[in-house]
Amino acid sequence: xxxxxxxxxxxxxxxxxxxxxxxxxxxxxxxxxxxxxxxxxxxxxxxxxxxxxxxxxxxxxxxxxxxxxxxxxxxxxxxxxxxxxxxxxxxxxxxxxxxxxxxxxxxxxxxxxxxxxxxxxxxxxxxxxxxxxxxxxxxxxxxxxxxxxxxxxxxxxxxxxxxxxxxxxxxxxxxxxxxxxxxxxxxxxxxxxxxxxxxxxxxxxxxxxxxxxxxxxxxxxxxxxxxxxxxxxxxxxxxxxxxxxxxxxxxxxxxxxxxxxxxxxxxxxxxxxxxxxxxxxxxxxxxxxxxxxxxxxxxxxx
Amino acid sequence: xxxxxxxxxxxxxxxxxxxxxxxxxxxxxxxxxxxxxxxxxxxxxxxxxxxxxxxxxxxxxxxxxxxxxxxxxxxxxxxxxxxxxxxxxxxxxxxxxxxxxxxxxxxxxxxxxxxxxxxxxxxxxxxxxxxxxxxxxxxxxxxxxxxxxxxxxxxxxxxxxxxxxxxxxxxxxxxxxxxxxxxxxxxxxxxxxxxxxxxxxxxxxxxxxxxxxxxxxxxxxxxxxxxxxxxxxxxxxxxxxxxxxxxxxxxxxxxxxxxxxxxxxxxxxxxxxxxxxxxxxxxxxxxxxxxxxxxxxx
Numbered sequence: 001x002x003x004x005x006x007x008x009x010x011x012x013x014x015x016x017x018x019x020x021x022x023x024x025x026x027x028x029x030x031x032x033x034x035x036x037x038x039x040x041x042x043x044x045x046x047x048x049x050x051x052x053x054x055x056x057x058x059x060x061x062x063x064x065x066x067x068x069x070x071x072x073x074x075x076x077x078x079x080x081x082x083x084x085x086x087x088x089x090x091x092x093x094x095x096x097x098x099x100x101x102x103x104x105x106x107x108x109x110x111x112x113x114x115x116x117x118x119x120x121x122x123x124x125x126x127x128x129x130x131x132x133x134x135x136x137x138x139x140x141x142x143x144x145x146x147x148x149x150x151x152x153x154x155x156x157x158x159x160x161x162x163x164x165x166x167x168x169x170x171x172x173x174x175x176x177x178x179x180x181x182x183x184x185x186x187x188x189x190x191x192x193x194x195x196x197x198x199x200x201x202x203x204x205x206x207x208x209x210x211x212x213x214x215x216x217x218x219x220x221x222x223x224x225x226x227x228x229x230x231x232x233x234x235x236x237x238x239x240x241x242x243x244x245x246x247x248x249x250x251x252x253x254x255x256x257x258x259x260x261x262x263x264x265x266x267x268x269x270x271x272x273x274x275x276x277x278x279x280x281x282x283x284x285x286x287x288x289x290x291x292x293x294x295x296x297x298x299x300x301x302x
Numbered sequence: 303x304x305x306x307x308x309x310x311x312x313x314x315x316x317x318x319x320x321x322x323x324x325x326x327x328x329x330x331x332x333x334x335x336x337x338x339x340x341x342x343x344x345x346x347x348x349x350x351x352x353x354x355x356x357x358x359x360x361x362x363x364x365x366x367x368x369x370x371x372x373x374x375x376x377x378x379x380x381x382x383x384x385x386x387x388x389x390x391x392x393x394x395x396x397x398x399x400x401x402x403x404x405x406x407x408x409x410x411x412x413x414x415x416x417x418x419x420x421x422x423x424x425x426x427x428x429x430x431x432x433x434x435x436x437x438x439x440x441x442x443x444x445x446x447x448x449x450x451x452x453x454x455x456x457x458x459x460x461x462x463x464x465x466x467x468x469x470x471x472x473x474x475x476x477x478x479x480x481x482x483x484x485x486x487x488x489x490x491x492x493x494x495x496x497x498x499x500x501x502x503x504x505x506x507x508x509x510x511x512x513x514x515x516x517x518x519x520x521x522x523x524x525x526x527x528x529x530x531x532x533x534x535x536x537x538x539x540x541x542x543x544x545x546x547x548x549x550x551x552x553x554x555x556x557x558x559x560x561x562x563x564x565x566x567x568x569x570x571x572x573x574x575x576x577x578x579x580x581x582x583x584x585x586x587x588x589x590x591x592x593x594x595x596x597x598x599x600x
Contacts, residue, residue, distance in 0.1 A: 014425065020503045021426035028417035028473050029432070031409075035470040036439055039450035046450060056453055104344060107337050121587050122345035125352065128583045128590065130532040132550040133572035136557060137351040140358075140565070143370070147354070150371050179348065184594055191595040240443045243534065247554065261445045265535075273449050280446040291441045 047278035053271030069278035079279060081255055082263040088170060089177075089259065090238045097178040097234060098227070101185035106215070108186070109193040120190070124183035131180070135247035138176050139163065163249050166256040173244045173257055180244075181237070185230045192226030193219070232294040239287055352576075359383070359570035366565045382570035392574060394545065395552040402467045402537075402548060403530040409472035410526045411519050417473075418481025419507050423493060433482070436475045444535075452539060462546045467537055471530060477522050484518040485511060521593040524586065531579055549575045 022029075047069055051062045073079045104123060108116055126134065141147045142162040149159035162172040196219055204214045220227075242261035245251050251258040251266070258266075260283045267276035358366065360378040386392040420426065421433055451470055460466030488511060496506045512519075537548040547555070553571045561567060583590050 017424055017503070018426035021420040021424035021429070024420035024424070024503070024507070025417045025426075025432065027413045028478065031413065031469065031473045032436075032439075032475075035451060035454070035472075036442075036447060036475075037435070039447035039454060040439070040442060042450035042453075043446050056456060104341070107341055110337065117587070119341055119345055120591065121584060122349055124587070124591060125349060125580065125583065128528055128532075128579050129352075129576040130534070130550050130579075132534055132554045132557075133355075133575040134351060136553075136565075136568045136572045137355045137358075140354070140370070141351065145370060147371050187591045187594045236441065236443075240445065242445070246535075261443070264445050265448075268449050268452075273453075276449055277446075280443065280448070283443055284446050287441055287443055 043277045044281060046274050047281050049274045051274045051277075053273060055273075065274065069275050070282070072275070073279055073282060078255065078258070079260075079263055082258045082260050085170065085255075085257060086239060086241055086259045089174060089241050090235055092171075093174045093177055093238050094231060094234050096174065097181050098185060098230060100178060101182040101230070102189055102227070104182070105186045105189035105193060106219070109190060120186065123186050126180045127183040131243040131247055134176075134180070135244075139248065142172050164253050166254050169249050169253060169256045173248060176248070177238070177241070177244055181234065185234065188230050188233075189223070189226060192223050195226075196222045228294070228297060232290065235290055236287055239283065239290070352580075355569050355572055359566060359573045361566050363564060363566055382566045383574070385567060386570055386574060390552075390556070392549075392552065392571070395547045395549045396574070398464075398467075398541075398546060399531060399548040399550075401464060403527050405464070405468045406471045406530040407523050407526045409468070410474055410477045411523055413473045414477030414522065415481045415485070415512065415515055415519065416507070417478050418485050419511055421478070421482045422485040423488070423490070423511075424503070436478050439475045440479065448535075455540060461540055462543045464546075466540045467546070467548070470536065471526075471533070474526070477526070480518050480522055481515070484515060488514055517592070520589050524582075524589045525593045527582075528579060528590070 048064060048066060049062050050065050055061050108119055143149070144159075144161040146162075148162070152159040160168050162168045200218050200222075201214055204218050209217060240261050241259040242265065245257040245259055245262050246265075249257045251262045260279065264276045264279045264283070267273075267279060354373070357373055357375055359382055360380070361372075361375040362377075362379055362381060365372070365376055417432075421429060455461065455466045455470070458466075460469070492510060493506055496510055501509070532550065533548070534550045534554065537551045538554065541547050541551050553568070553575055556562075556571060557568050
């Protein structure tokens with residue numbers, strides 16, 4: 001597009017191109033507008049109203065309530081409990097998932113030349129499988145007399161009823177989520193590890209650095225952006241924690257695994273659409289805040 | 303037999319990129335065997351639930367109740383699978399899942415590459431705004447749009463219909479981003495010369511751009527198929543009548559119904575649900591992991 005066109009008065013060619021471009025964008029814009037942008041905006045508007053499931057047929061009955069839902073949420077013990085649970089999941093789950101994935105990625109990258117693809121396929125398999133399908137097996141494993149407790153019994157430990165214990169239900173789901181998500185991180189970390197120049201390792205070796213020192217002084221600093229990317233992706237996913245509690249514990253026992261998304265979904269079930277929308281926007285705000293922090297950090301790194 | 307892993311090296315002619323560094327040759331031998339052993343244990347633990355799922359699906363109810371933690375079935379039986387295909391009519395749910403996934407993939411491939419082309423290569427007013435909207439929605443959690451989307455689809459009368467299951471996922475901001483990034487790398491000179499020859503934009507798109515887009519289209523197709531096949535919450539809410547269940551919905555409803563204690567049946571259902579994806583994954587694993595490496599999202 002060599003011709004420099006005046007931005008105000010477009011040449012006929014530029015105008016034609018604009019029309020063609022919008023034709024290309026049209027199917028996307030229509031579908032995306034109707035099924036993404038409109039619901040996104042309605043959700044925001046809804047969060048300031050007392051819209052209920054029963055009002056779907058009669059929108060005239062809906063009243064504007066201002067920020068009442070947001071204020072109510074901040075003093076709703078169950079919502080705050082869900083917020084705490086989500087925080088617990090994020091704060092424990094992310095380091096756990098990252099550490100396991102990093103360990104396995106480094107092991108795969110160092111010294112393993114044969115079967116690397118096979119190993120990677122193995123670790124990635126849980127990622128591609130439906131949570132509904134694997135939940136059946138995990139419920140078996142975590143039963144009071146299940147596989148896990150059978151193994152613990154060999155060691156002389158009498159394990160709890162994992163999913164029905166307010167103490168252990170959340171850690172159980174955290175381990176399950178780590179199992180499901182580590183494959184994604186292994187792939188990302190492996191790609192990052194490929195970018196660590198072998199020369200740097202050789203130089204460090206010549207300087208007399210041992211394996212641990214080489215890992216902390218050479219590999220980790222170069223891997224930092226990759227680790228950060230992994231952490232952010234994981235936190236965006238984990239903040240929306242829902243499927244595991246939904247299929248494994250129904251948020252129980254005694255709301256011990258109730259997450260923000262689960263709370264929102266419950267309010268939807270109760271027909272409290274306005275309240276649910278407000279809760280979902282609070283979650284959105286959390287994720288947006290996190291993304292902004294991420295972009296800041298990534299930008300200063302470049 | 304080659305000692306070089308082929309996955310990072312597309313052709314055999316590519317020279318070895320990295321000679322064995324001293325750092326590594328020092329740790330071959332015993333250290334390497336330890337690494338292999340540790341990885342084998344780790345991958346074994348990772349895959350153990352799947353092995354147990356498959357073995358359990360071949361057991362009858364008696365055996366599962368007698369020995370809940372047993373491994374090998376004493377007398378393997380296909381009975382659980384036969385009930386799914388017989389009495390429970392899993393064929394319908396399977397077909398529903400396939401139809402939903404295929405249309406979702408087709409829509410994403412076509413529409414995302416079209417808008418991706420416009421965003422990458424054409425000038426038009428509103429381009430920056432359009433791209434900004436797409437990027438912003440990338441971080442919107444699904445739960446935010448869930449309720450208005452449900453109200454919308456319900457008012458359109460699309461509950462229990464394929465359009466109700468497909469339309470909300472027919473395009474994705476991630477797909478647009480992926481296609482725009484890739485099409486941006488197509489040389490302008492190529493498009494210019496086609497324009498000189500009098501080709502219109504649609505012709506350029508269909509004849510030049512699209513044929514070059516194999517890799518990102520494959521990535522997007524795989525990611526979309528995976529997401530659609532495993533999608534659970536939306537179909538659970540929209541598919542309310544048995545004829546429109548997708549596989550995950552059918553399985554989850556059976557696992558909470560009066561069949562909840564028929565464990566072999568549930569395990570067989572799980573195997574049926576995951577096997578197409580696992581099969582595709584094993585065959586096309588590079589495409590799956592490429593998607594993750596390029597987009598960072600499964």
